[in-house]
Amino acid sequence: MYLGLENGVALVTAASRGIGRATAERLAGEGMTVVATSRSATGNTEKIGNGRIEQLALDLDDSDATAGLVQTVVDRFGRLDVMVLNTPGPRILPALNLGWEDWQRAHDQLLRPVVQLGTAASRVMREQGAGAIVLLTSTWVRQPALGGVLSSSYRSAASAFAKTLAAELAGDGVRVNQVMPGATGTDRMQGIVEMKARTNGTSVDDEITKVVKDIPMGRWGVASEIADAIAFLASPRSSFVTGTSLTVDGGAVRAAH
Ligand SMILES: NC(=O)c1ccc[n+]([C@@H]2O[C@H](COP(=O)([O-])OP(=O)(O)OC[C@H]3O[C@@H](n4cnc5c(N)ncnc54)[C@H](OP(=O)(O)O)[C@@H]3O)[C@@H](O)[C@H]2O)c1
Known part of the structure; x- marks a missing residue:
């Protein structure tokens, strides 16, 4: 399917490996300039198809750097067409084995960066009159799993944040959607x-x-299968889709809706 993303600028966080990396490769393969952030980023430029990945070192634990990231990208590339909000995963433990510091840590991993980056990207995209934000969460938002209380709890909040942004920005040409991967x-x-x-x-x-x-x-699943779903929601091929949550899990979630 032709996605119509070429020549655009994308920002993908937590993108040195796994789903984030697969997404950066997918969007670059469509001809985008993709700023891919992670702690281990080298600062190199990688040519992929007609596009490229610009690696940028950013530790999402650094709240000030995270708050300024969108402006850094706009200063360098002039615009932001696609924002993919990916985060590192939290600890997996039973609820009663977690201390308050685990909850604070997970908040700073899963919710704080999403709010900082989602808000900053929304402002830039509203000014442009166009843009797509895709939040990566988990099927554990829809179907909490044993040991997954940090993920389910904070990602439910991030999911509500995305849904609200979608409604508030729908008249401004900005779409906000969510992909929920399973295993x-x-x-x-x-x-x-x-x-x-x-x-x-x-x-x-x-x-x-x-x-x-x-x-x-x-x-x-394979990381590229999650990336395909993200690329669709980031692209004009989903131009009438906003505020939705797309489960990509081989049928694991049993809920009908
Ligand atoms: N895999 C699954 O089955 C699955 C299912 C549902 C949801 N998810 C969620 O999807 C997200 C991605 O999962 P994944 O499986 O692709 O993870 P992964 O393979 O472990 O990759 C994690 C990425 O996060 C980056 N990262 C870690 N800490 C960071 C920090 N402080 N600042 C910036 N970047 C950081 C890592 O890069 P550096 O180490 O270089 O910084 C890496 O690029 C996670 O939130 C995970 O919980 C995964």
């Missing part, structure tokens, strides 16, 4: 099954089997 084969997912194997005294293969058993398609 996706990335370094993070590998780390989770390894941790579960250690905790449960099982093998990694046992833990993978347990995850996959609840997915009707019988497999994990």
Whole structure:
């Protein structure tokens, strides 16, 4: 499908690996200039298809740097057409094993950067009269999972923030949508099954089997499959779609709506 994204400028956070990296590659492959931030970014430029990835070092834990990121991109590239709000994942533990500092940490990982970047991007896009914001959350917003209370709680708040922005900006040419991935084969997912194997005294293969058993398609997702959904919602091909949440999970969430 022709997405019509070429020559635009995108910003993707937490994008050195996994879903963020796959998204940066997908958008660059469509001919965009993609600023991809992470702590390990080298500052290099990578040519991909007709577009490019500009790596930019940014630690989302640094609140001041995060607050200024959108302006940094606009100062350098003149505009911002697509903002993909990705964050690192939080700790996975039962609610009663978490201390207040875990909640504060997760707030600073999952909610604070989304509000800072989403607000800044919205202002720039409203001024431009055009733009698309895509928030990456998790199916755990729709179907909380054991051990996932930090993710479900703060991402529910981020999800409500995105839904509200969508309504407030709908008349200004700015669309705001959300992608909710299910289990996706990335370094993070590998780390989770390894941790579960250690905790449960099982093998990694046992833990993978347990995850996959609840997915009707019988497999994990691939990061590029999440990136495809993000690219669609970022593109003019979804021009009448705003305020929606697209689940990409091989059928794992059972809710009908
Ligand atoms: N994989 C799944 O099954 C799945 C399912 C649902 C939701 N999610 C969520 O989707 C998001 C991405 O997941 P993933 O699996 O792609 O994760 P991943 O493979 O672990 O990648 C995490 C990315 O976050 C960056 N990062 C970590 N800490 C950072 C910081 N303080 N500042 C800036 N960047 C930082 C990492 O880059 P550096 O280390 O270079 O900074 C890396 O690029 C997470 O929030 C995760 O919870 C994942």
